[in-house]
Amino acid sequence: MKKITIAIDGFSSTGKSTLAKQLAKKLHYIYVDTGAMYRAVTLFAMKAGFVENGKIDKNPLIGSLDDINLKFVFNADLGYAEMYLNEENVEKEIRTMSVSKNVSQVSEIEEVRKKLVAMQQLMGTDKGIVMDGRDIGTVVFPDAEFKIFMTASPEKRAVRRYKELLDRGEDVKYADILENVQKRDYIDSNREFSPLRKANDAIEFDNSDLGLEDQFQRMYEHALRIINKEA
Numbered sequence: 001m002k003k004i005t006i007a008i009d010g011f012s013s014t015g016k017s018t019l020a021k022q023l024a025k026k027l028h029y030i031y032v033d034t035g036a037m038y039r040a041v042t043l044f045a046m047k048a049g050f051v052e053n054g055k056i057d058k059n060p061l062i063g064s065l066d067d068i069n070l071k072f073v074f075n076a077d078l079g080y081a082e083m084y085l086n087e088e089n090v091e092k093e094i095r096t097m098s099v100s101k102n103v104s105q106v107s108e109i110e111e112v113r114k115k116l117v118a119m120q121q122l123m124g125t126d127k128g129i130v131m132d133g134r135d136i137g138t139v140v141f142p143d144a145e146f147k148i149f150m151t152a153s154p155e156k157r158a159v160r161r162y163k164e165l166l167d168r169g170e171d172v173k174y175a176d177i178l179e180n181v182q183k184r185d186y187i188d189s190n191r192e193f194s195p196l197r198k199a200n201d202a203i204e205f206d207n208s209d210l211g212l213e214d215q216f217q218r219m220y221e222h223a224l225r226i227i228n229k230e231a
């Protein structure tokens with residue numbers, strides 16, 4: 001069967017990664033969470049002392065980009081790849097609220113985007129990949145055969161994220177999460193370089209009122225139709 005590229009974009013906490021993981025597993029494709037890459041660069045900046053009072057010191061970060069080595073390592077027990085920053089497993093650390101608070105500002109930096117987009121394009125050369133993020137259908141793989149743009153109300157997304165963080169044992173408040181979701185929506189959609197927007201040929205998919213199984217079935221069938229057409 002011919003392999004295609006599946007690009008999933010959308011606002012934060014719309015369930016992109018859950019859908020992407022399900023599709024990749026079923027189709028035996030590679031899954032890449034590009035948000036994890038922006039989060040890892042953010043963690044690097046925080047550890048290096050380039051973030052103070054919510055402000056990023058851009059120039060030293062840009063000057064250090066060559067010292068940032070990112071890779072995904074598949075964890076067979078978990079069934080997905082974990083993010084490594086300079087040989088250290090940072091999968092848990094990159095999901096914390098403190099990283100979420102700074103990541104949109106780091107993602108605005110053109111040089112950071114250039115580095116990560118080049119890595120992402122390299123990962124997708126052989127197709128058979130499901131990649132999720134904000135600019136996958138518009139910038140990383142403008143020729144992807146299947147593009148999905150996911151949306152859901154900010155409140156629904158904040159509830160999902162709240163539950164996720166509580167499950168991970170973080171001490172968080174719902175109001176803070178809603179604020180973070182709305183702030184990231186704004187920055188992600190209004191930044192100068194590759195802002196979040198729906199590609200013209202993407203299907204818009206609002207999953208506010210859909211269960212995980214339903215959402216997966218719909219998108220899987222859609223993917224199969226495209227794969228069969230391409231064959």
Ligand code: DC
Pocket residue numbers: 012013034035036038039103104107132133134135136184188
């Ligand atoms: O998908 P996520 O919420 O883990 O992504 C974290 C942040 O990274 C998000 O606020 C915007 C940024 N991002 C981006 O700018 N481009 C991508 N392709 C993926 C994520």
